Amino acid sequence: MNQNAEYSAVNDAVRGQFFRKVWAMTTPYWRSEEKGKAWTLLIAVIVLSLVSVGISVWFNTWYKDFYNALQQKDEAAFWRLILYFCGIAAVAIVGAVYRLYLTQMLTIRWRAWLTEKHFARWLGNKNYYQLEQGGYTDNPDQRISEDLNNFTSNTLELGIGLLRNIVSLVSFSIILWGVSGSIDVYGFTIPGYMFWCVLVYAVIGSWLTHLIGRRLIGLNNQQQRFEADLRFSMVRIRENAESIALYNGEPNENRRLSSRFGLVWHNFWDIMKVSKRLTFFTAGYNQAAIIFPFIVAAPRYFAGKIELGELMQISSAFGNVQESFSWFISAYQSLASWRATCDRLLSFRQAMTDNEERAPMIDVQNSGSELKVHNLGLDLADGRHLLTNADMTVEEGERVMLSGRSGSGKSTLLRAMGHLWPAGHGSIRLPAARYLFLPQKPYLPIGTLREALSYPQAGDTYPHERYVHVLETCRLPHLVARLDEANHWQRMLSPGEQQRLAFARALLYAPQWLYMDEATSAMDEEDEASLYQALIDEIPGLSIVSVGHRSSLKRFHPRHIRIENGHLVDQAVTA
Structure with a gap:
């Protein structure tokens, strides 16, 4: 099989063209005949995502009041805040349910539109025939069914997640800056020092995450191809069952399937090894993030400059800012899978474009x-x-x-x-x-x-x-x-x-x-x-x-x- 087309998208990324091509694949739906419903759903999902950020800020303020009530043994305030919590939680539940529902609705509508367009293009200009004859791409059926599904769902999930994290970052950075105070280091006063601590913590973590997990992009791409090749081999056996049976070709087919599965097996083990190293780091990173704000804020608490409620508010704000700064870390495996999906779709679309633009010699x-x-x-x-x-x-x-x-x-x-x-x-x-x-x-x-x-x-x-x-x-x-x-x-x-x-x-x-x-x-x-x-x-x-x-x-x-x-x-x- 000609592998040049398969990795053309990867080479494009090196030349700075990857995101331009992904943008060209993404935007037509939002300008199509369905743009009215698409934008309405997208805006609704974004609004609900921002509402969830607002609810998180709401909870952050509640934490301060609640822990102060506990410290002061104020029973009346305690029960009032419990009822207050139930109201916030009810709003959060309704928002989460409809955010998921509307996101799924938008995903399936976008997938349906993209699928119909790719059906028409694959079946047009004899692409389905020429691509098979030339060996330009493997398993177009998987690219249209699974890859388009993964592309739409992951693009929305990652895109809206990134937007939500940016808004959350801004909101909680303001809170963290206000409650963390300043610290003197070697004669220098650093205002909002907790904010700078979480920034340094997240930048180092993101850099190390990429170093550890960057092989996942290529491995995920290969895994999708190997899995599709295995399924196709089994379909071939079903389609030619009588001939295989008359040849008594079962041992031969067994060897072929085992060989195909061997590629799946070995590549998956490579994914497991990289994922294990990545999980070791990210799990340690996230565990350390729980205790890190207490360690940094403890001197001010023990000095009596802040109360327990403010300490818990700092911890909550630090956690939200750290989570927003660390979005790249938590989403790394999803990003690697999304990148592999985009590579496969882009190479498939490029192969169709090459066939469509190829001047007929006859x-x-x-x-x-x-x-x-x-x-x-x-x-x-x-x-x-x-x-x-x-x-x-x-x-x-x-x-x-x-x-x-x-x-x-x-x-x-x-x-x-x-x-x-x-x-x-x-x-x-x-x-x-x-x-x-x-x-x-x-x-x-x-x-x-x-x-x-x-x-x-x-x-x-x-x-x-x-x-x-x-x-x-x-x-x-x-x-x-x-x-x-x-x-x-x-x-x-x-x-x-x-x-x-x-x-x-x-x-x-x-x-x-x-x-x-x-x-x-x-x-x-x-x-x-x-x-x-x-x-x-x-x-x-x-x-x-x-x-x-x-x-x-x-x-x-x-x-x-x-x-x-x-x-x-x-x-x-x-x-």
């Missing part, structure tokens, strides 16, 4: 009433030439059979006609008419048989009688009763049945031009002859370009073209 357009291939060259990734300056014209109504040795470029020529082959030169002019491609292995979507039969159109496109007719014509009468049955039809039907279903699809669609790539390879000659004749009889004037090896196909194609030495050569038709 000029394929739909115009006129004939199929014209002019000066066409088709190249493989290793530089080998399949076709060189090939020319061909197929007139409307002709039926042409393409043949040649295996690997000569027959199927590749059809891929080029279908806008799927990027390497080469020359031009292809497809007729501007209704057309359909029938590949060797038909695609049958999971769903009802009616939907599989009418694909890519909707299942209710044709009347019921048409479905029954084409199934019976294509020797599939036993499937008529199952038209509305939902199933995984590529597993349920034999290869021959799948190809007959593809012919039934062609009869339904009734194209003017039909391009077939060994579309009868899994049929016997009797079925093949019956289906070709049905196409000719039921779709008058149908133009056909078929790739095939069997001599039995020749009688349905008055014209034969063979690929020889990289050229398209017309063959003499024998009676």
